[in-house]
Amino acid sequence: MTNPIHNFTARLPGIVYGGDYNPDQWTRETWLEDAALMRQAGVRLVSVGVFSWSSLEPADGQLEFGWLDEVMDILHEHGISVNLSTPNAAPPPWLATEHPEVLPTNREGRKIAIGSRAHFCPSSAVYRERSQKIARALAERYGNHPALAMWHIGNEYHTQCFCDQCGARFRDWLLDRHGSLEVLNEHWGTTFWSQRYSDWSQVDLPKPVMGNVNPARELDFKRFSSELLLDCFREERDIMRAITPEIPVLTNFMRFFPGADYTRWAAEEDAVALDIYPNPADAESHITAAFNYDLMRSLKGGQPWLMMEQASSAVSQWPLNLVKKPGRMRLGSFQAIAHGADAVMFFQWRASRYGQEKFHSAMLPHSGTDTRTWQEVVDLGQELTQLEEIAGTTAEAAVAIVWDWENWWAMEGVAHPTKLSYVDIVTRHFTPLWRRNIATDVITLDADMSGYRLIVIPNSYVLSEAQAEQLSAYVRSGGHVLISFFSGVVDEHDRVIPGGYPGGLLSLIGGRVREFSPLPSDERVRVEMRGSETDAGLWQDDLVTDGATVLATYTDGYLEGEAAILRHELGDGVVTYLGTQLSETGMDRMLDTVLADAQVAAVLETPAGVEAVERHGPEGSYLFLLNHGQHSAEITVPPGAAELLSGRVAVVAGDTLTLEPAAVAVLKRDRQPVADSRA
Numbered sequence: 001m002t003n004p005i006h007n008f009t010a011r012l013p014g015i016v017y018g019g020d021y022n023p024d025q026w027t028r029e030t031w032l033e034d035a036a037l038m039r040q041a042g043v044r045l046v047s048v049g050v051f052s053w054s055s056l057e058p059a060d061g062q063l064e065f066g067w068l069d070e071v072m073d074i075l076h077e078h079g080i081s082v083n084l085s086t087p088n089a090a091p092p093p094w095l096a097t098e099h100p101e102v103l104p105t106n107r108e109g110r111k112i113a114i115g116s117r118a119h120f121c122p123s124s125a126v127y128r129e130r131s132q133k134i135a136r137a138l139a140e141r142y143g144n145h146p147a148l149a150m151w152h153i154g155n156e157y158h159t160q161c162f163c164d165q166c167g168a169r170f171r172d173w174l175l176d177r178h179g180s181l182e183v184l185n186e187h188w189g190t191t192f193w194s195q196r197y198s199d200w201s202q203v204d205l206p207k208p209v210m211g212n213v214n215p216a217r218e219l220d221f222k223r224f225s226s227e228l229l230l231d232c233f234r235e236e237r238d239i240m241r242a243i244t245p246e247i248p249v250l251t252n253f254m255r256f257f258p259g260a261d262y263t264r265w266a267a268e269e270d271a272v273a274l275d276i277y278p279n280p281a282d283a284e285s286h287i288t289a290a291f292n293y294d295l296m297r298s299l300k301g302g303q304p305w306l307m308m309e310q311a312s313s314a315v316s317q318w319p320l321n322l323v324k325k326p327g328r329m330r331l332g333s334f335q336a337i338a339h340g341a342d343a344v345m346f347f348q349w350r351a352s353r354y355g356q357e358k359f360h361s362a363m364l365p366h367s368g369t370d371t372r373t374w375q376e377v378v379d380l381g382q383e384l385t386q387l388e389e390i391a392g393t394t395a396e397a398a399v400a401i402v403w404d405w406e407n408w409w410a411m412e413g414v415a416h417p418t419k420l421s422y423v424d425i426v427t428r429h430f431t432p433l434w435r436r437n438i439a440t441d442v443i444t445l446d447a448d449m450s451g452y453r454l455i456v457i458p459n460s461y462v463l464s465e466a467q468a469e470q471l472s473a474y475v476r477s478g479g480h481v482l483i484s485f486f487s488g489v490v491d492e493h494d495r496v497i498p499g500g501y502p503g504g505l506l507s508l509i510g511g512r513v514r515e516f517s518p519l520p521s522d523e524r525v526r527v528e529m530r531g532s533e534t535d536a537g538l539w540q541d542d543l544v545t546d547g548a549t550v551l552a553t554y555t556d557g558y559l560e561g562e563a564a565i566l567r568h569e570l571g572d573g574v575v576t577y578l579g580t581q582l583s584e585t586g587m588d589r590m591l592d593t594v595l596a597d598a599q600v601a602a603v604l605e606t607p608a609g610v611e612a613v614e615r616h617g618p619e620g621s622y623l624f625l626l627n628h629g630q631h632s633a634e635i636t637v638p639p640g641a642a643e644l645l646s647g648r649v650a651v652v653a654g655d656t657l658t659l660e661p662a663a664v665a666v667l668k669r670d671r672q673p674v675a676d677s678r679a
C-alpha cells in the first residue's frame with residue numbers, strides 16, 4: 001500500500017501543469033526568462049535534470065551542483081515546484097570510457113556505443129554504484145529544498161542487455177525462480193531438440209540461435225529483463241526514501257511498452273506517470289490513448305496518475321511528424337484528466353536549439369510567445385485552475401478488461417498457429433466499449449474481480465491454475481466474462497495445459513476446441529448471430545458444445561454450421577466464449593448481448609466521435625464530454641448539471657449541448673452510481 005503522504009496530490013493540490021525542463025542547455029539569463037514565462041503559463045511543476053549527469057558530474061567524482069542550486073532557487077522564488085530526476089538514463093562519456101563494462105551488449109553480441117542515451121548495462125556493478133552515488137548526492141543536497149516535490153528516477157527504463165554480467169544474473173534469477181536445474185529443464189521442456197542442461201554453466205541468455213528460440217527461455221528472459229531494470233529503480237528509490245521519506249518517488253512509463261511489466265513496477269512506486277505521444281496522423285490514436293489512460297489509472301487501483309510527458313504539437317522521432325491541429329492538444333489533455341490524470345505535463349518546456357530532438361515541439365517553441373502553440377499552452381494552464389475540485393476524484397467501472405504483460409510476451413511467441421498482435425487484439429476489444437462510453441478498468445487475472453460485473457478477457461493464452469480457479473469462482477458467484485479465442489492454452493511456463501483446448505478453461509466455457517484454424521489475412525468467413533449476418537477473420541476455433549448454447553454460427557467455410565460463439569450459464573454467472581475475430585459490427589452485436597446480460601450501461605449515449613467519461617468524488621460527479629470528431633455534435637445532457645469550463649449552467653431536463661470539433665465540456669452533477677442498465 002502506498003503511504004498517503006506519498007500521494008503527489010497531497011503536496012500539489014489541484015491539477016498539476018508543467019513539463020520537462022533542461023536548464024543546463026541554457027544560460028542564467030534564459031532561466032530567469034523561463035521562470036517568468038512559466039508563471040505566465042500556469043506551470044506549477046517541472047521535471048529537472050533527467051539527462052543532466054554530464055553537467056552535474058563532468059568528470060569522475062567532480063560534482064558541479066552550482067548551476068542546479070541556482071535553478072532550484074529561481075524556480076522556488078517563482079512558485080514552481082521541482083520533480084527532480086536522478087540522471088541514470090544517460091551516463092556521461094567518461095563513465096563508459098573509463099569503465100567499458102557499463103555499456104550494454106545487444107542480442108547479436110555487439111557492444112552499444114555512447115552518443116545517445118539509455119546506454120547502460122543494468123547488471124553492471126560500476127554503473128549501479130555510480131548512478132546510486134549521484135542519486136544520493138542529489139537527495140542529500142536537495143532533500144530539504146523547498147522547491148522539491150517528487151523524485152523522478154531515471155527515464156523510461158527500457159534497456160536490454162546480453163553481456164556476461166547479465167548472463168550470470170540471469171542464472172541466479174532462474175535458480176531463484178525454478179529452484180533447481182532439474183525443475184528448470186522440466187519447465188523449459190528441454191527434452192525437445194536435445195536442449196537438456198546438465199550444469200548451470202550451460203544455461204545462457206537467449207542469444208541468436210540456428211532455428212527458433214526456446215519460447216519458455218525467451219519468456220523467462222523477458223520477465224528477468226523487466227525485473228533487472230526494476231532492481232535498478234528500486235535501489236535508487238530506497239536511497240531517496242531513506243533520505244527524504246516524505247517525498248514521492250516515481251519513474252515514467254511508456255505507452256504499450258513491452259520491455260517492463262508495469263503491473264509489477266507500479267506496485268514499487270508512489271504514483272504512476274505516463275509519457276504519451278498519440279500520432280495526429282492516426283485518426284483513432286485517441287482510442288488507444290484512452291486505453292493507456294485507463295491502464296495507468298488502474299495500475300494503482302484508481303489513484304490519480306500523472307501525464308508526465310506529451311507533445312504540445314509535433315514530435316520529431318517519426319519519419320513524418322504532424323502538428324496537432326488547433327484545440328487538439330487541449331482535447332488530449334482533458335482526455336487524460338477525464339481518465340484520472342491529475343497532472344498534465346509536456347516534453348519539454350523550451351525547445352532545444354540542438355541535438356536529436358531540436359525539432360520536437362515544446363511549451364515554448366523556437367518561435368517564442370507569438371505562436372499558436374504558446375497561446376494554447378497558456379490558455380490550458382489558465383483553464384486547469386478551474387478544475388481544482390476534480391483532483392483526487394476517480395473513475396468507477398463495472399467492466400474490467402484484462403491486459404497482462406506476461407501474456408503479451410508469451411502469446412506473441414514463436415511458431416504459433418498465426419502471428420497475433422496482443423495490442424491489436426486488446427484494442428479490438430476495448431474500442432467497442434470505448435465507443436459506447438462504457439467505463440473500463442484494466443486489470444490482470446490475478447486482480448480482485450469482485451467489484452466488476454463483467455470481465456473482458458482478450459486472448460489470455462497463458463493461464464495459471466490459480467487464475468482459472470479465481471475466474472471460475474467469480475463466474476459461479478454471479479460474474480460475467482467474455483473470453484476470446486487462444487485463451488487458457490498454456491501454463492505460466494508456456495506448456496500446453498493437458499486435456500484438450502482450452503485446457504485452462506474447459507470447465508468454464510461449456511464446450512471445447514477440437515482444432516485451432518487460422519485464416520489467411522485476405523479470407524473472411526460469414527457468421528450468423530441472432531438472425532443477422534456478420535463476418536469474421538484471422539482465426540476459427542473448431543468448437544463443440546458441452547453445456548453451452550450457441551450464440552453465433554458460421555454460415556460458410558469448412559466450419560459451416562459450427563459454433564462461432566458460445567454462451568454458458570455457470571452458477572449465477574455467464575461465460576461468453578468467442579472463437580474467432582469478429583468484424584466491428586459483429587463485435588458490437590455480440591456486446592449487445594453480453595452487456596445486457598451483465599446489466600452494464602453507458603455513462604451517457606453520445607454521437608459517434610464524442611467520448612463521455614466520468615470521474616466521481618465526494619462533492620459530485622464530473623462528466624467529461626470530448627469531441628474527437630471532425631464535425632460539431634449535439635448531445636442531450638443529463639439534468640441538473642453545471643458546465644465547469646465556461647461557468648454556464650448548462651442544463652434543464654432534456655437540454656442539448658453543442659460541441660464543436662475538438663471541444664470539451666465538463667459537467668458537474670450529483671454523485672452518480674456506477675452506470676447500471678438496471679437503474
Ligand code: GAL
Nearest residue numbers: 155156275277309315347360
Ligand atoms: C520520451 C522521452 C523524452 C523525449 C520524448 C520525445 O519518450 O522520455 O526524453 O525523448 O520522448 O517525444
